Amino acid sequence: MRLESFSVVNFRSITTAHKIQTNNLTVLVGKNNEGKSNILQALILAMDVMRIYAENPRALNFSIRYLRSRYKWERDYPISLQESHPNGVSSVELNFKPSEQEISQIRALTGIRLTSNIPVRVSINNITAKIDIPKRGTTAFSNIEKKQRVIEFVCNKIDFNFIPAVRTETDSLRVVDLLIEKELATLENNAEYVEASNTINRLQQNILDGIADQMIRPLQEFLPSVKNVEIHIQKERRRVAMRRNTEVVINDGTPTPIQQKGVLQIKVNRFCRKSPKKYSADSRVKMRTANRTPSKIGGSQMTK
Template identity: 30%
Template sequence: MKITNFKVSKYRSITTSKTLDLQGMSVLVGPNNEGKSNILRALVVGLESIQQAGTQTKAARRAPLGSFMYRSDDFERYRWERDYPLALQDKEPNSSSTFEFEFELNERDKEDLKESTGHSLNETLKIRVLLKRGGAAEIKVVKRGPANAAINANVAKICDLIQRRVRVEYVSGDRTSEETLRLIRREAVGALAEVSASQEYRDLLNRLKGLSEQALAPLQGRLNDEMQDLVPGVQNVEISVSRFTEQVHRRDFDVSIDDGSNTLLSMKGDGIQSLTVIALIRALAKRSEDVTYIMAIEEPEARLHPQAVRRLHLKLQEFAEEDQVIITTHSPVLVNREDISANILVSRNTAGPARSLESIRTSLGVELPDNLLSSDLVVLTEGSFDSEVLSTVLSRASQSIGRALSAGRLSFADSGGCSNIHYQARLQRDALCRIHVVLDSDKAGRQAAEKLRREPWFLDRDLTFLVRPDADGTELEDLFSEDDLAGMIADEFGVDIDLYDANPRHDFSTRMGNRFRAAGKVWDSSMENNLKCRVRDLACARDRIQPVEEVRPLISNLVSDIERKLALRVER
């Protein structure tokens, strides 16, 4: 059972929200004080009110059908005087905050619903929660038609099913060791309750009681003598340890973490404390196959190093594959790039799905160079020559790539050399751009690729090497035929390359360097740069030179990679 959409109205600063589609991982973004936290809290408050209704006993259900008293031990309870919009309280003294959920049911959920209520639902279950003044909660199943009254007669059983199948863990922005310990105590008490039912536990408890009485006997005797001396009417004084069982259940639990220095969690830094509570929720979820955990976190990036934020993002995505994650954030690292609509923009106390990366950047205050303001995808190359040539070649090969370039959705960026590829890739990713890296298949290119591939956020699918069949190394210039370049090289550099043999396995720079030197010409970095400039000019001139036949499959595959990434953009 998972939540597929949610809507709230008249809760704190949120007067109304659009119906928010919730994915495996949903991200609430927006400036400060615009309502992100209130939407997250509204989801938790509404869901916990359903779960509370599901756990109340029959004796507590003497109120009218569908009405319950809302309370919560682990989360701040709803209070109308504080949580209903202050500006509306005088005008609407009898109105309620409204929370609407739509749950997706799996086959087991449907079977259990049928067995407990006698009613069948196809795919989804819609629940409306009204939280009223005085602490009452009215919960209804939203269903049209004649079955509405009958299914709402079983609303308590439906709430019970939800509380057994869905569990929400709220993690506030102020994540402390105490919050982690609270969760651990809750789980540990449950585990100890099972142990306390065993005979072995009771025997040990009696043994402990006996040892305690034996240790206290001398003190008890001395106290007894003194009391009888002072108060002659006293016959006996007994010192005993009371409520051994409850003591064990209520004991405090300490957590220590050894990360090179074994230290109590309360003494660790804020970053470790923050990550520990998230790790604990992940651990709880792994033991419960039939329960969907909803991790609701305020600003998970708080107090974390940027590298730790990137790793956390990957782990939250893994969690969201089976369960659900809903976060508020100011970090572009945590934005969902694959499904734009999974990002919810919160502004002026209203909320709705994002429609473009540009709108998310604006909401987060991400500033980009003018040429990247609307880019969804940035192709990173080693140098400016590579960017110019590839953009020309690929736009000729694909109309959709050409249109994306013209519209600014696609950009080719010069990294300024292999050594800068890693930095530029991370920079573009943090600026909410998808990336695709194109590298020469020489030593420098492969070293740059290895550095990228060590990053948990970088995927191999986002890398293309320029490869020429049967060559030890390949540069961009190797994509073009030497026959098409020979005339230009002879006219402008005075070298007839056809007169000199060259090892075809060598890359362009090595082959040309050997020929220039054999012809008695200067060959240095300046000459190499000049020659590559002229190759770029020919490649970018309309219909002058084309890639050689043997690399056209490589070009076609690169075109497909880029087209797929461009197609991931969601516009509604």
């Protein structure tokens, strides 16, 4: 699976869609304030939405709060259109080319016989975010259930990373955190890990049930109509917490948290270059898709 082209519309300074063809190496060249960074930021946003969908399709309905750290309608929807389109949507259309093997997998999964690339549209405003396959004169994706399976298939095939060339300490640490989180997430398909997680859930719930029982009587003194109290840890939050909050300690004779190392940025840069999942710089973005050569999208200057 590889990204063949994409276009952005109604995002910051971009109000008209222009298709951008991509290859193994793609370089964006232009004057300052021409929209290169906005194009990349829109692409990052679209890939973030696809990543959330790949982890849990239902979670996308509840992730708008998380995405607000990446997308703020008042800032990111074109100001010139906000008055006339108070619920306007920013969208990114991505055109993916599957391999022959992936075409066969999609056919086995959905019965759809693909004859061309797969267009995916990611749309977002201040209320919702969604992923869809826009109609292009074909009935192949008219079945909603099959279309959702194809979207999920594509989302699970895409691996996208963006690293600015100029990084604060927080940015550098975030690179490491994301890499660790992504690798830990692979355990969620491991039977032993799932069994252990279920055991933890059960043990925690026993304690929470006991606390809930103790709360009933005091509450009934003030609210006689109270019949029951339940305490739960939200499933999605528990799942995410299991792969976050890690600590990286560097031992060069004295074990020290990575935050306190004076050469933090150098170490992070080297770490990312040596990682099997490739990362890029600045307006450099590398996209690794399953069993394909990494694609790179770049700014005005870029080296392989």
